Amino acid sequence: MENITLTINGQCVTVKSGATVLEAAQAAGIYIPTLCHSPDLKPYGGCRVCVVEIESMRGLPTSCTTPAVAGMKVHTETEAVKKVRHTAVELLIADHPSDCLTCSKDQQCELQKVAAYLGIRETRLPKKAPSFSVDTSNPFFDLDRNKCILCARCTRTCSEITCIGAIDMANRGYSMKVATFGDGLLFDSICQSCGECVAHCPVGALAPKQSLPPTREVVSTCAYCGVGCSLILGVRDDKIVSVRGNPDGPANRGKLCVKGRYGIADFVHSPERLTSPLIKKNGRFEKATWEEAIELIAGKFSSYKPEELAVISSSRASNEDNYIAQKFARAVLHTNNVDNCARV
Ligand code: SF4
Ligand code: SF4
Ligand code: SF4
Structure with missing residues (x-):
């Protein structure tokens, strides 16, 4: 694929033809805020936060959906761009609860990050009261639609990555929401509980039931099946408190199924887990050393x-x-x- 060169904020940037303006900016280390974009998903252009100005092009296109073209002159921080981004994020904040301190996504929330980048310190718009009940039916994660910013990352993840299609966007205007088929509970839907939508939610709307920030992370491999997905285990006080897919894992590239994502910590720390060999003596299992167990088995094999x-x-x-x-x-x-x- 041929290379093309464009300028972004006066800087020459060379990318492979087919890249979007957003990808070109990211390749050059130029930050453009986004909320609905994920490199794992097809371009969507829903949140309008990544708008840019392009010379000789009308309006303010979304950089995530606009292909980079040779000779293009892009500006990412003009007054018009800042105004549109500011308004788009203010509208989201007006519709979003302010309980950040008790939200499990606090300090990892992309809405917080983008609002801070845009310098939004107060909201001019009246706040909307929470109107949705929280769906707590899934055993591993909750869906709080009051915190949802309608970016559709979860629904696109469920159809584009997981290929399940358990959730989709339903209704319009203030009634718009993430919904299952028939608008029932997640538990009653075809959801496989893989948690891939949770991993892609930029805010605390889809959040694991149990989550504590880890103090260190360890790369490991899921032992549940032969796929061998690479995991990043979050550890705190020598206990696993979080699991995420390793984006560098060749078998899974960051994705996990329900067993890998939610089934690891329980069995690793289960008091019922066998931690030493047992040898049956007089009808009862007794703890043994590995040497004793291997010697016993080797002796039986040779017979x-x-x-x-x-x-x-x-x-x-x-x-x-x-x-x-x-x-x-x-x-x-x-x-x-x-x-x-x-x-x-
Ligand atoms: S947990 Fe998996 S299957 Fe269920 S809604 Fe999320 S992405 Fe879809
Ligand atoms: S639940 Fe999260 S990922 Fe899904 S639309 Fe709402 S904010 Fe976006
Ligand atoms: S995460 Fe799921 S698919 Fe991957 S190795 Fe574990 S059990 Fe297998």
């Missing part, structure tokens, strides 16, 4: 002929673990009786 042995590996284990399992069967037990549980 059978190779053709009497079989190894069943696991579709929930990693490729590497499955490789080792078949190697162990063939090279150590001298049997070709190897299978796995993928067909259950």
Whole structure:
């Protein structure tokens, strides 16, 4: 694909043809505020916050939907641009609760960030009272439509990324909202609880039920299935308090299913989890060391002929673990009786 060069705020920027004006600005380190844009989703142009002025083009186009063209002259901070952005964000704030201090998204909220960037310190418009009840039916996250800024990132995520289509935008004007088919509860919908919409919500409208900010993060791999999604575990006091998909994970590129996103902390910290081998003695399981357990198993293996042995590996284990399992069967037990549980 050929390169094109345009100027943004007087700076020459070269990008691949097909890039949008927003992508060109981001590539050059020029900040354009956005609320409905996500690099994971198709351009939408709904929030009108990323508008720019382009010489010899009428109006103020949204930079996220405007293709960059060679020779284009873009201005991102003119008075007209600032006025439109200011008004768009003021309208959102008028429709948004002011309980930021107790919101789980506080300090990670993109509306806070954009309002601060635009220097909005007070609202000229009257505040709208909360009018929606909160949908708490999903076991892992809540949907508070009073905090929703109608960016449609969640609904687009559910159809473009997850390909479920459990939610969509319904109604118009003040009644516009994120809704399930038939306007029922999330729990009663076809939602798979993957939480991908929660991960893409820029504000606290879709928020996990349990969330504490971590003090450090650790990269790990989900052990629930053979896809091997890369996780970023948020840790606080040696406990997992959050899980997010690793955008650099080659298998999942930041995405997770319900098990990886919401099913890790409970089993890692479960008091019922086996943390040492158990050997049955006199009809009762007793704790043993790994050496004792391995010696016992090795002794039992050697009492059978190779053709009497079989190894069943696991579709929930990693490729590497499955490789080792078949190697162990063939090279150590001298049997070709190897299978796995993928067909259950
Ligand atoms: S949790 Fe997943 S399936 Fe459910 S609404 Fe969100 S994106 Fe769609
Ligand atoms: S719930 Fe969040 S992601 Fe969905 S439209 Fe509202 S603000 Fe946007
Ligand atoms: S997050 Fe889901 S798909 Fe990914 S490895 Fe875990 S269980 Fe498999």
